[in-house]
Amino acid sequence: MHRWSELFIPTLREAPADAEVASHKFLVRAGYIRQLAAGIYSYLFMGQRSFNKIMAIVRHEMDTIGQEFFLPAIHPREIWEASGRWALIGDNMFRLKDRKGADLCLGFTHEEVMTDIARKELRSYKQLPQIWYQIQTKFRDEPRPKSGLLRVRQFTMKDAYSFDIDAAGLDVSYKKHYDVYCRIFDRCGLKYRVVEAHSGAMGGSQSHEFMVRTLAGEDLIVSCEKCNYAANMEKATSKLAPVDDLKPEGDGKPLLVHTPGKGAIADVAEFLKISPQQDIKTVAYMAQKLSEGGDKTLEQPVIVFLRGDHSVNETKLLALVKASQLRPMQAEELELFFQGPGGFIGPIGLVPRPADLLGLWPDSSRETIKQRHPQFSAVTENPRNVSVVLDEALVGRSNMICGANKLDYHFRNVTPGKDFQYTVAADVRSVTAGEACPNCGAPLRIDTAVEIGHIFKLGYKYSESMGARVLDRNGKEVTPIMGSYGIGIERILTAIVEQNNDENGFWLPPQVAPFEIVVVPTNVADDKVRSTAEDIARRLDSAGFDVLLDDRDERPGVKFKDADLVGIPFRVTVGKKVTEGTIEVVQRSTREMRDASISAITEYFEKLLRPAH
RNA sequence: CGGGGAGUGGCUCAGCCUGGUAGAGCACCUGGUUCGGGACCAGGGGGUCGGAGGUUCAAAUCCUCUCUCCCCGACCA
Secondary structure, three states, X not given: OEEHHHOOOOOOOOOOOOOOOHHHHHHHHOOOEEEEEOOEEEXXXXXXXXXXXXXXXXXXXXXXXXXXXXXXXXXXXXXXXXXXHHHHHHHHOOEEEOOOOOEEEEOOOOHHHHHHHHHHHOOEHHHOOEEEEEEEEEEOOOOOOEOOOOEXXXXXXXXXXXXXXXXXXXXXXXXXXXXXXXXXXXXXXXXOEEEEOOOHHHOOOOEEEEEEEOOOOOEEEEEEOOOOOEEEOOOOOOEOOOOOOOOOOOOOOOEEEEOOOOOOHHHHHHHHOOOHHHEEEEEEEEEEEEOOOOOOEEEEEEEEEEEOOOOEOHHXXXXXXXXOEEEEOOHHHHHHHHOOOOOOOOOOOOOEOOHHHOOOOOOOOOOOOHHHOOOOHHHHOOHHHEEEEEEHHHOOOOOEEEEOOOOOEEEEEEOEOOOEOOOEEEOOEOOOOOOEOOOOOOEEEEEEEXXXXXXXXXXXXXXXXXXXXXXXXXXXXXXXXXXXXXXXHHHHHHHHHHHOXXXXXXXXXXXXXXXXXXXXXXXXXXXXXXXXXXXXXXHHHHOOOOEEEOOOOOOHHHHHHHHHHEEOOEEEEEOHHHHHOEEEEEEOOOOOEEEEEOOOHHHHHHHHHOOOO
């Protein structure tokens, strides 16, 4: 049993001025956390106690499918070189040197370390499958930490890695994680949604994110009102309603039309009395990525054509061209590739690079295009180097409007595939709310959400690059296939607080709350009240409940306010009614208040909190 | 990195424009009265005004530089 008078629970009447979202305000006010620097927090007694309970649930469930490890937080450069990510990750990785000048980094994630163990130790298919996990601190030097614990530079992650002999094995390991994650989040009392996700920088084929809807979230999820379709914005697709194509004019060949001063899609549509859906939007990027050595930025032009009312989903595009960044082309670059001015650029005249060269980059020894500015000789010598991406929504369309690469002119009668060629047709647009669900056709909705868990099928990315090999049953050397699975511990608590709060504070489910019950004597100067509260707290404690006795010599109002603030799901108020043998039990979430008998209080909570017994 | 905002006692803030040597509420300590929704009275402790430099007889206040934090964007598992 814990006594509040002896604990350090520094509650605040007012939220710190720099706290913006509910979870940040309340976790600070409730004395769970304190900030040390941007995106770096100390966890105090109450916070750590809650995290420990969350981690216990995670551990308990993970132990049903895997084995717990504990890996180093400091890694040598070499393993990150081996996977190719030392250069790829960039400024988000904390890097340091040891006294000998050797490069080290703080663990950003642990694929490399786990794969290093696997490549050194795993020899035979008989050792597979393996699922290894840990609960460990991760360090990520975020460009913009924000919203309290929602986006930080140091946090705790449960990360797991699976090694299987083949894809069918990976399917099994993946499914195990999927199911265990659902059990974990259910036990934490979270309302969440599992969405299809893009595997992004981690690489790999299949991926799901476990998302909690909240306005504080930074991710967008698309979900169907009717069926269970749900996807991350970067992955979501929709069924588009058919569009009426324009009738061809004249001989049906592209026809130059004068559109003076009408560069923007909306202006062109109005001027020509067409719908933006009949216009082709051109978006020109320079795709960028670091060279193998990490010392140079490689660039290549990528031009996207899509329906006039659609917008590019840059994440989809990045994955398609295997780039790490996109920047809009500058005016002189537009001139170079289109030989036309911004606002009037279009596909006709471009020479798309062949599909088999998509995503292929100039080798690292070559100077960047930027450095060759202003001549751009590297590219002008080789116009095939332009990747032309056609959004899928334009496939099969005809007689569209597009920029003519000539000031104040557009083309009519333009049919993709006929009047211009492209490198590849792919889904590179963003879904918007209200479009039809790809499964059932019902309207899609878009919500902000927090990502609390993520599971990936990594494939061979790390095992291959780092050289993990085992012998199969035929004695043939094969590369194990991997999966990687993460849960953000702090985000579980943060998401729960975002889901369960009111003007006075928040409440946690008993299984993750720092205490299940707070016993509040209204006046410790009253012997009868004080001793009854002591007795109740002691009996509940003996019965195995996590009890906090608020034995502070404070006025009742102060104690009630604090009790409401700090996330404890049940309050037992010991006051005047002790003379009648009665106390009150208040459920924080509903504010529901019930009298209970002092003598039967243990049984009362047994029924409430331990229904299985 | 671009744009915006803010740094004054533990928390929330006033004072800055118009320079004169720092204040309020809450919190904290002592004593007393109180005790069912953030009490009251009396006394008290605590601040290099983010830092450095400059202007001035005099700087929280004016000027220059700088650091930090927050928000929006870019970016991001």
